[in-house]
Structures are given as structure tokens and as C-alpha cells.
Amino acid sequence: DTGVSQDPRHKITKRGQNVTFRCDPISEHNRLYWYRQTLGQGPEFLTYFQNEAQLEKSRLLSDRFSAERPKGSFSTLEIQRTEQGDSAMYLCASSLDRGIYNSPLHFGNGTRLTVT
Amino acid sequence: AQSVTQLGSHVSVSEGALVLLRCNYSSSVPPYLFWYVQYPNQGLQLLLKYTSAATLVKGINGFEAEFKKSETSFHLTKPSAHMSDAAEYFCAVSSNSGGYQKVTFGTGTKLQVIP
Numbered sequence: 001d002t003g004v005s006q007d008p009r010h011k012i013t014k015r016g017q018n019v020t021f022r023c024d025p026i027s028e029h030n031r032l033y034w035y036r037q038t039l040g041q042g043p044e045f046l047t048y049f050q051n052e053a054q055l056e057k058s059r060l061l062s063d064r065f066s067a068e069r070p071k072g073s074f075s076t077l078e079i080q081r082t083e084q085g086d087s088a089m090y091l092c093a094s095s096l097d098r099g100i101y102n103s104p105l106h107f108g109n110g111t112r113l114t115v116t
Numbered sequence: 117a118q119s120v121t122q123l124g125s126h127v128s129v130s131e132g133a134l135v136l137l138r139c140n141y142s143s144s145v146p147p148y149l150f151w152y153v154q155y156p157n158q159g160l161q162l163l164l165k166y167t168s169a170a171t172l173v174k175g176i177n178g179f180e181a182e183f184k185k186s187e188t189s190f191h192l193t194k195p196s197a198h199m200s201d202a203a204e205y206f207c208a209v210s211s212n213s214g215g216y217q218k219v220t221f222g223t224g225t226k227l228q229v230i231p
Contacts (some may be wrong), residue, residue, distance in 0.1 A: 004159070006159075031216075031217065033219070035221075040125070040223070040224075041223055041224070042206050042208075042221035042222050042223045042224050043160070043206070043221045044221075045218070045219070045220070048216055050216065055215070055216050056213075056214070056216055056218075091159055091160070093159075093160075095217070097217075101148060101210055101211055101212045101217040102148035102165065102167045102210055102217075103217060104150060104162045104165055105160075105162075105219055106162075107152075107159030107160040107161070108159050109157070109158050109159045110157075110158075110159050112157070
């Protein structure tokens with residue numbers, strides 16, 4: 001168990017540019033989540049994958065956001081035409097589906113995005 | 117819809133004093149509840165979870181939480197604060213939402229420990 005890994009840790013970009021973040025979950029975990037966290041707030045749900053299928057998307061996820069999880073392994077989150085309001089910490093988490101709904105989420109250290 | 121409310125965005129305690137962080141939940145079904153801790157520039161780490169097996173749940177680093185259905189509360193406590201406990205703490209509720217596990221977090225409580 002090497003934990004959830006996110007890359008990069010920090011990203012500074014200019015408004016209008018596209019950015020892509022990567023998440024490598026714990027290898028045997030089939031559930032993968034993306035959350036966004038702004039200063040002074042708790043994590044807000046963005047999207048959820050069960051294996052390679054994206055099963056749920058928050059209304060927070062505008063058309064500029066897209067997430068993939070090819071082959072049910074790593075996941076990417078892309079933001080197109082970034083805006084200053086996209087500045088936040090983007091957290092990835094994974095968990096193991098045991099057919100119940102109390103599995104703890106294992107978080108990565110996040111990618112901090114700053115849009116200038 | 118499920119939600120959690122954390123009372124107090126900032127809590128200060130003296131080293132060695134009792135830590136009490138408050139969390140109230142709202143859920144239409146019996147909830148699964150969690151406490152997570154976040155240190156600066158890091159992700160969230162699980163402290164403990166409630167899954168209905170016992171109302172008093174013990175977690176890591178000496179923390180524990182008690183589930184009180186009548187008060188819809190799941191407060192986090194530690195008898196004696198240590199400097200290393202300074203961090204932000206998040207309460208979370210989990211349930212089945214259309215076949216997937218939906219986890220909703222509170223807004224967090226930042227704990228300051230005064231030497």
C-alpha cells in the first residue's frame with residue numbers, strides 16, 4: 001500500500017490555459033473520487049468513478065472540466081480555459097468497494113492550482 | 117439529503133486540556149460517520165469511523181467520538197491535547213446515493229494548541 005499519489009503538487013497557470021492533473025489510487029481500490037477544496041472550506045465532491053465508469057458528476061463540474069479513468073487505474077482531471085475561480089486544492093481519494101457504503105476514503109496530498 | 121454541521125471554525129485549547137470538536141449530522145437513513153484530520157498542505161487522513169457496531173468509537177492518536185442518535189451528534193474528543201494535534205478536523209457523513217457511496221464533508225474546525 002503506497003497510498004494515493006497526485007501529480008503535480010502545485011500548478012501555477014495563467015487564465016485561459018488548460019491544465020491536467022493525475023491521480024494514482026491505491027492499486028486494489030476500484031472507487032475513485034475527485035474533490036475540490038477552497039480556503040476555509042471542506043472538500044466538495046466533483047466526480048466519482050467505479051472502475052473505469054464515471055458514475056456521478058457534481059453540478060460544480062462545469063463543461064470546462066473533464067475527468068477520465070482509463071482501464072480503471074489512474075485518473076486525470078482536466079480543466080480547460082482556466083478561470084481565477086478555479087484556484088483551489090484538488091484532492092483525489094480512493095476506496096475499496098465491499099458492497100457497503102462505509103468504506104473510508106484514502107486521500108492523496110492534493111494538487112494546489114493557482115490561476116493568475 | 118445528508119449533511120454535517122461543524123460548530124466553531126476555530127477552537128483553541130491549552131496543551132494538556134480536553135479537546136472537544138462538535139459535529140451534528142442530518143441524514144434520512146442511519147448514517148455512517150467519519151472524522152478526518154488534515155495537516156497543512158496535505159490530504160485528509162482518517163481518524164475514526166462510526167458504522168453502528170458501537171456508539172463510542174476509538175481512533176488514532178488518542179481521539180474518540182460518541183454517536184448520539186437522540187442529539188444527531190458525533191462529537192470528537194481527546195482527554196489531553198498535544199502540540200502535534202494542531203490541524204484542521206473534518207466531520208463527514210456517508211450513505212448510499214443511487215448505488216454509489218456519497219461522502220459529504222463539513223466545513224472543518226481548525227484546532228490551535230497553545231503551549
